[in-house]
């Protein structure tokens with residue numbers, strides 16, 4: 001299979017590596033020659049490390065590099081069976097590119113976008129054959145993160161969906177199918193992980209170190225919300241929240257926080273700028289958690305109930321099936337359990353009570369319990 005990847009930045013380079021590792025011939029196209037050179041050098045380094053660790057043979061690493069050709073002309077994508085775009089997040093620029101691409105490739109070629117925030121349907125709409133268009137959303141770093149969200153546009157044909165899913169499955173990824181809605185599964189369902197944690201800090205319920213400790217040690221998450229936001233970068237994390245909030249017609253459930261906006265405005269972007277919720281300067285002192293079991297359990301219960309409620313509502317409006325929602329959160333953001341399976345384990349009536357207690361206390365939209373959670377809870381039923 002000949003695969004075209006457009007844009008050799010963070011995502012395109014990783015996707016090219018994934019496709020080549022799965023024995024596809026890959027053409028990596030980018031406008032910027034320097035970026036292509038950088039991508040090639042970075043791949044050589046990654047391969048050398050894999051060989052050093054014994055995870056790849058010398059010949060295997062060489063073959064992966066040789067299967068990728070680098071080009072600054074779009075013409076190199078002629079003859080591709082499957083093209084994935086990973087360029088700048090701009091609708092007009094992407095439209096222009098897709099129109100030039102469609103004029104070049106065969107009518108059977110599937111055209112896909114790795115966009116995180118644009119509607120797949122609005123991207124497909126610029127094509128002569130919109131039924132060949134689909135979203136394939138990889139996670140960063142693409143070679144390491146198992147999940148790929150597959151998002152058919154309103155126009156996508158069933159055949160294109162099936163072929164795309166089979167292709168990405170053959171690349172040894174975990175695929176889930178998602179309706180074309182803002183944030184898809186992961187970037188929507190994960191919002192309360194950040195926003196509820198920030199809200200608790202704003203209100204003085206606990207400090208950042210205590211919340212991180214509770215979510216790691218008692219909740220089983222790999223990173224606490226503040227460590228993770230510092231790692232992602234507050235500029236990026238804030239924009240995702242704001243985009244989802246606006247795209248859901250200002251639903252209060254996704255309301256961004258001023259605390260994070262101010263950090264971003266101050267240039268305290270997290271690890272990459274040396275300061276975020278924590279200070280990463282050499283010798284800096286950071287707060288120690290208060291390891292209070294009762295407080296810790298309150299924190300975990302509250303954030304996990306909010307995540308479960310969001311996952312349930314994602315199911316309620318048929319954005320994805322229960323199995324795919326759980327797979328997405330475990331493989332896209334490494335949650336310790338699938339949220340709906342976690343709800344079954346906790347008991348649905350217990351999840352409903354946490355939401356109702358929060359709603360009674362705050363009377364805010366963000367705490368409205370999903371109808372499906374309430375309905376199943378009433379019948380003492382489960383998601384699985």
Ligand SMILES: NC(=O)c1ccc[n+]([C@@H]2O[C@H](COP(=O)([O-])OP(=O)(O)OC[C@H]3O[C@@H](n4cnc5c(N)ncnc54)[C@H](O)[C@@H]3O)[C@@H](O)[C@H]2O)c1
Nearest residue numbers: 007008009010011030031032035086087088114115116140
């Ligand atoms: N970075 C992430 O964590 C992440 C995760 C999932 C999805 N995405 C999505 O993937 C896409 C790419 O993101 P990224 O972080 O890899 O970007 P990036 O800035 O690292 O790389 C973009 C590359 O595209 C090239 N480019 C720009 N316009 C072009 C054009 N018209 N034709 C050819 N090449 C062009 C640039 O030279 C650059 O090398 C975006 O749509 C983004 O929303 C990003």
